Amino acid sequence: MIDTELEKVQQYLRGLFANDNINLRDRAQADGSVEVSLGEEFIGVIFKDDEEGDISYDFHMSILEIDLPE
DSSP states (O other): OOHHHHHHHHHHHHHHTTOTTEEEEEOTTOTTEEEEEETTEEEEEEEEEEETTEEEEEEEOOOOGGGSOO
């Protein structure tokens, strides 16, 4: 994902969730995806999907059962 795409997706997420603490950063080990953080906490990954000219950005977030309130 190029810097302009990263910035656009980051601004979209910040506006959607009304939270300026959402940050996107490149993943050194993987091309075409970025890490999503809330403050300093890693919360997920966004993958760029360019299928037949239709571009989308897929957000993947795992929630561990141990992190859920009892």
